[in-house]
Amino acid sequence: MSEESHREARQVRKIEGQRRGSTVYVFDDQAYVKDRQYNEKLHVRCHLFKSGCHGCGHINLENSTMMVTKDHNHDSQASYIEQMELKSSMKDSIKNDPTQNARHVYDERCARAPASAATSVSFESVRRTLLNERNKYLPPAPASPLEAADFLASNTMFQSFYKGVATYNNNLALIMYEDGIEDIVMHVEEMAMDATFSVVPAIFEQHLTIFGRFGDNFLPMFHVLMTSRQGELYTAVLDRIKSQLSGLDPTIVHSDFEVAIHNAIADKIEEGLQFLKL
Numbered sequence: 001m002s003e004e005s006h007r008e009a010r011q012v013r014k015i016e017g018q019r020r021g022s023t024v025y026v027f028d029d030q031a032y033v034k035d036r037q038y039n040e041k042l043h044v045r046c047h048l049f050k051s052g053c054h055g056c057g058h059i060n061l062e063n064s065t066m067m068v069t070k071d072h073n074h075d076s077q078a079s080y081i082e083q084m085e086l087k088s089s090m091k092d093s094i095k096n097d098p099t100q101n102a103r104h105v106y107d108e109r110c111a112r113a114p115a116s117a118a119t120s121v122s123f124e125s126v127r128r129t130l131l132n133e134r135n136k137y138l139p140p141a142p143a144s145p146l147e148a149a150d151f152l153a154s155n156t157m158f159q160s161f162y163k164g165v166a167t168y169n170n171n172l173a174l175i176m177y178e179d180g181i182e183d184i185v186m187h188v189e190e191m192a193m194d195a196t197f198s199v200v201p202a203i204f205e206q207h208l209t210i211f212g213r214f215g216d217n218f219l220p221m222f223h224v225l226m227t228s229r230q231g232e233l234y235t236a237v238l239d240r241i242k243s244q245l246s247g248l249d250p251t252i253v254h255s256d257f258e259v260a261i262h263n264a265i266a267d268k269i270e271e272g273l274q275f276l277k278l
Contacts, residue, residue, distance in 0.1 A: 012059055012066040016088040022132070024084055027066050029076040037061075038126070043225035046072055047080075055177075082117035086110070087126055091133050098137035101156065102130040137174060145172055145203050145227050163244060166236040172238050179220055185221070186247030188212040191252035195229075205229060208237070212250075 004240070012027045022278035024043050025032040032044035032055075040062050041047040046055035089111045093101060106126060110118035142148035152162040152174065176211045190213035200207045208227060224237055242248060 010065055012064055015084050016091065017084075018087070025059065025066070026081055027057070027068065029078040029080055030041045030072055030083065031077045032057065041205050047077075048072075048074065049054070056063055060084065080119070082114050083121050084119045089113070090126060090130060094130055094133045095137060098134045100134075102127060102134065105130060135181045141201075145174070145225075148201075148203065148225075149174055164240065166224075166233065166240040168228070168230060168232040169238055170183075171226070171230060173224050173226040173233055175237060175240055176223045176225075181221060182245055184248065185212070186213075186249075188214075188221070188248065190252040190254075191221075191250045192218050194255070195226075197225060201225065203227075208234075211242075218244050 010027070012025050015024050015026060016022070017024045017033070021033065022257040025034075028217065029045040031187060033047045033049075035043040035045045035056065035057050036165060037043065040059055042059040044057055044059060044066075049055075053073050054070055054153060055068070056070045057066050057068040071155060086109060089112075090105050093105045094102070103123065106123050107158050110121070114267060139151070142151055143242075149165050151160045160179045163175045192211040192213075193208065193210045194211070195206045197206045202231060204225045204227055208222075208224040208226055209220050210224070211220045213216040222241060226237070
C-alpha cells in the first residue's frame with residue numbers, strides 16, 4: 001500500500017466480535033481489533049497479530065474514519081469478515097425477537113448470506129452462542145405456578161394458545177391449546193392421555209398431554225402443566241376444557257394405568273366411553 005493511501009482517511013465499519021463486548025473493525029477487506037486509545041484516536045491492529053501480522057492503523061472516533069499505517073503480510077480477509085457478519089446478524093435477529101428458535105434464525109440468516117459464508121458456518125458452531133444470547137433477553141423463569149399463570153395471561157404473545165387455569169384447593173393446572181381447535185374437536189371420537197413427570201418445569205409436578213386421533217395418527221391437542229396428580233384436579237381440567245369446547249365428546253380414550261385419570265374422564269364424558277389402557 002502506498003504512502004498516499006496510508007494518509008487517506010476513509011470510513012471504517014464495525015461488527016461484533018466473538019468475545020462478549022469485543023468489536024472487529026473492517027477496512028479494505030481486512031479485520032482489525034483494538035490495540036490502545038489516546039483521546040479521540042483509537043489505534044487498531046490486525047486480528048492476526050498473534051500470528052505475526054503487523055498490520056495496523058488508527059481510527060478517528062469523531063467521524064469513524066481510518067488511516068492504515070502499516071500493511072498486512074497476508075491476503076484479504078473477506079471470507080473471515082463475511083463469516084463474522086453472518087454470525088453477528090444471527091445474534092441481532094435473536095436480540096430483536098428472543099422467542100425465535102435458534103435453528104430457524106440460523107437457516108433464515110444463512111439463506112440471505114453469501115454462499116461461501118453460509119457453508120463455512122455450521123449450526124453447531126453457533127448454537128450455544130445463539131441460545132446464550134436468547135437467554136439474556138428472555139424474562140426470568142417464574143418462581144411459582146401462580147407467577148407462571150400471571151405471566152402467560154399478561155403477555156399478548158401467548159394469547160393464541162394459553163387458555164387459563166383450572167384449580168382444586170391449593171393446586172392448579174395451566175391449560176394450553178391453539179386457537180381454531182374448536183372446528184376440529186367435534187370430529188374427534190378417539191383420544192389418548194399421557195403424563196410425564198421427568199421432563200417438566202420444577203415448579204410443576206407433571207405435564208399432561210391429550211391427543212386426538214386423526215386418521216391413522218394421534219396428534220397432540222391439549223397441553224396441561226399440573227401441580228398435582230389428584231383426581232379432582234384432572235376433573236377440574238376436563239371441566240375447563242369442556243366448558244370452552246362443548247363439541248369435544250370422544251367415545252374411546254386411551255390412557256395409562258393411573259386410576260385418577262380414569263375416574264376423571266368417566267365422570268365428565270357421556271356413558272358408553274371405552275378405556276383402552278396403554
